[in-house]
Amino acid sequence: MKHVLAILVENKPGALTRVSGLFSRRGFNIENIAVGETVTPGIARMTITVEGSEALIEQVAKQLHKLINVIRVSNLSAEPAVMRELMLIKVRAEIGNRSDIQQIVETFRGKVVDVSPNSMVIEVTGNEEKMEAIKLLLQHYGIMEIVRTGKIALLRGSKVLRDY
Amino acid sequence: MILSALHKEGVEIIFGFPGGAVLPLYDALYDDPIRHLLVRHEQAAVHAADGYARVTGKPGVVFATSGPGATNLVTGIANAYMDSVPLVLITGQVAKSFIGTDAFQEADITGITIPVTKHNYLIKDAAELPGVLSEAFYIASSGRRGPVLIDVPKDVFDQEAPFEYDVHCEIPGYKPTYEGHAGQVSRAVKAIRSSKKPVIFGGGGLIRSEASGALRELADTARIPVVLSLMGLGAYPGDSELFLGMPGMHGSVTANYALTEADLIIASGVRFDDRVTGKLESFAQNAKIIHIDIDPAEIGKNVAIDIPIVGDVRMVLEEINRKLRPGETAAWLKQISAWQQQFPMPTGSLSANGGLKPQFVIRELSRLSGENTIVSTDVGQHQMWSAQHFIVREPGTFLTSGGLGTMGYGFPAAIGAKLAAPDKRVICISGDGSFQMNIQELATAVHNDLDLTIALINNQYLGMVRQWQDIFFDKRYSYTSMKGSPDFVRVAEAYGAKGLRASTSEEATAAIEQAMQLKGPVLIDFVVDPEENVYPMVAPNHPINDIIIGGEQ
Numbered sequence A: 001m002k003h004v005l006a007i008l009v010e011n012k013p014g015a016l017t018r019v020s021g022l023f024s025r026r027g028f029n030i031e032n033i034a035v036g037e038t039v040t041p042g043i044a045r046m047t048i049t050v051e052g053s054e055a056l057i058e059q060v061a062k063q064l065h066k067l068i069n070v071i072r073v074s075n076l077s078a079e080p081a082v083m084r085e086l087m088l089i090k091v092r093a094e095i096g097n098r099s100d101i102q103q104i105v106e107t108f109r110g111k112v113v114d115v116s117p118n119s120m121v122i123e124v125t126g127n128e129e130k131m132e133a134i135k136l137l138l139q140h141y142g143i144m145e146i147v148r149t150g151k152i153a154l155l156r157g158s159k160v161l162r163d164y
Numbered sequence B: 001m002i003l004s005a006l007h008k009e010g011v012e013i014i015f016g017f018p019g020g021a022v023l024p025l026y027d028a029l030y031d032d033p034i035r036h037l038l039v040r041h042e043q044a045a046v047h048a049a050d051g052y053a054r055v056t057g058k059p060g061v062v063f064a065t066s067g068p069g070a071t072n073l074v075t076g077i078a079n080a081y082m083d084s085v086p087l088v089l090i091t092g093q094v095a096k097s098f099i100g101t102d103a104f105q106e107a108d109i110t111g112i113t114i115p116v117t118k119h120n121y122l123i124k125d126a127a128e129l130p131g132v133l134s135e136a137f138y139i140a141s142s143g144r145r146g147p148v149l150i151d152v153p154k155d156v157f158d159q160e161a162p163f164e165y166d167v168h169c170e171i172p173g174y175k176p177t178y179e180g181h182a183g184q185v186s187r188a189v190k191a192i193r194s195s196k197k198p199v200i201f202g203g204g205g206l207i208r209s210e211a212s213g214a215l216r217e218l219a220d221t222a223r224i225p226v227v228l229s230l231m232g233l234g235a236y237p238g239d240s241e242l243f244l245g246m247p248g249m250h251g252s253v254t255a256n257y258a259l260t261e262a263d264l265i266i267a268s269g270v271r272f273d274d275r276v277t278g279k280l281e282s283f284a285q286n287a288k289i290i291h292i293d294i295d296p297a298e299i300g301k302n303v304a305i306d307i308p309i310v311g312d313v314r315m316v317l318e319e320i321n322r323k324l325r326p327g328e329t330a331a332w333l334k335q336i337s338a339w340q341q342q343f344p345m346p347t348g349s350l351s352a353n354g355g356l357k358p359q360f361v362i363r364e365l366s367r368l369s370g371e372n373t374i375v376s377t378d379v380g381q382h383q384m385w386s387a388q389h390f391i392v393r394e395p396g397t398f399l400t401s402g403g404l405g406t407m408g409y410g411f412p413a414a415i416g417a418k419l420a421a422p423d424k425r426v427i428c429i430s431g432d433g434s435f436q437m438n439i440q441e442l443a444t445a446v447h448n449d450l451d452l453t454i455a456l457i458n459n460q461y462l463g464m465v466r467q468w469q470d471i472f473f474d475k476r477y478s479y480t481s482m483k484g485s486p487d488f489v490r491v492a493e494a495y496g497a498k499g500l501r502a503s504t505s506e507e508a509t510a511a512i513e514q515a516m517q518l519k520g521p522v523l524i525d526f527v528v529d530p531e532e533n534v535y536p537m538v539a540p541n542h543p544i545n546d547i548i549i550g551g552e553q
């Protein structure tokens, strides 16, 4: 099963290396990872998706906790949470099929953010299934390049992760 | 500034080796009262600091220069990390403006040591130093102990900054749990009361948390037999009737049978290493397991636990002891003593050549050295024979590389131990292979006139590897002969130490007696039966009750 971990870290040099290094060193596989600032200065939030059993995830969380720069580790898959990812897709597009593509993009509530004589760049936000679905449909026109941010997530409701 | 911090932390001795990037630091040492022990290889500095830390319980402190000085520390750091030994290491780094340019003697030592330190720091400004140093000492010596490295660019040593030092510090992401959860402690007490066949399985955590007294009370009051991992030896007296020896690959038959048959295992400060558990699926199938450890990540890592208790093992055992009753374990103890009768520790095969037996040498060392002794070992067969045959009575008196199995650990660790406890007798039991990995420290020992004995179990082989080739590879002894080793007696003498040799049992006893009287470093070259194997033995990944008893008794 896939688990989404939220990790609050002191934003110090090397903190990211320590966290990502721990995954490879202990044989845990990172599916994707997203990092950014939080409301508290000096504290960054990492969202990491890992595949594995409950026992493995528990061990991952405990090992992460041992890193001095890590303040909190929380498994968001265990609770109701909003999860999103952003993807940019560069797809081959001629004058003739632009409107077809435009239609697909609208169905997925995406946006066209760049157009050139023979390509378009599309932005989509959503969950895993949505990403896969739009990729499948656009494949037909020729996907030239893809970039994804990795998943980010917040708990639903007013509950927050304490950063102290 | 760094030295002022070390004074505040009560540091008495630094183990180190100088170089360009630490010139300013060494210049400050020149007229500072703090003692510095100059080793002959940086790896030895770490092992010596490690030995010092295991004996005193205080962090060992190491200095080394940038680049090769720092990379030479890595094995020692990894060794200390695996065995949870508190160390603070300060390395020089190239000046800030040179970092990242592949400058002369530049190595990214913080990057290199992330996986083998509890934490590390690269200093960018001298103003950070006081805070970082106090954090480093706190992190190294609290929670699960471990090494902390601080990398200091050369220009930072020269920088002026205000010095305000606070030995107490708060770190947001670091709050070790010391007190056990009361509910879990009650469950543990209940389990102990209702157990018919309990065993205490203790490890290095008992020694780090000074839990020997609490352990004794638990074992002696509730009449529970004790097995100790290699790292735990000394936490409970090795000559007590309730002590069953070490479990696992080269453990005693009784210890392994007891763990296999037990209905309750009280695991205290252990991490269920594969050398102990053997095949995991068949480990302690009949037992409920209580696991007490300060590191939550150890609980449930390898073995499923029924009653987990995160906390300082001494505090938790004391809590348990408050609710203890005398145990009704007589029938179980009778079974155990029957195993002990039936399977004593083998003392060596009666091979045709009838040479000196390494087991006999260790027993004589144990018998003649007296109670006030610290032993360090290297890695290999001699290490296992030491664990089996040397009677260890006190915590912190058996120093060995458990987790990493580092050949070359023993001799420098003995040097650190002697400096930590000048009034104790110190013996390093080494092998002809291992000793050559840090043989240069004879100079350090002679230079500092340290009274210690090196008992070299010379079998002319990398014996432990040869044993595996013997058993699992059809006696194909591929590159395990140590032919070409020097005459160790003459090497010792060349360094200015004393050298003795023993090739028979009588000579061995006489040489040990003589060495105990001599001052300064003494090496005894015990020329032993070259093809002796360590038994009992559990083949890797076999159940621990599937034992090759081996060797006549």
Ligand SMILES: Cc1ncc(C[n+]2csc(CCOP(=O)(O)OP(=O)(O)O)c2C)c(N)n1
Pocket (backbone or CB within 6 Å): B378, B379, B380, B381, B382, B383, B405, B406, B407, B408, B430, B431, B432, B433, B434, B435, B457, B459, B461, B462, B463, B464, B465
């Ligand atoms: C640094 C290092 N290299 C290799 C090994 C693998 N190894 C384990 S035991 C051993 C043999 C040690 O030989 P010796 O010191 O003579 O001890 P003996 O087994 O003969 O008693 C070796 C090579 C190790 N543990 N450490």
Ligand SMILES: [Mg+2]
Pocket (backbone or CB within 6 Å): B380, B431, B432, B433, B457, B458, B459, B460, B461, B462, B463
């Ligand atoms: Mg040998």
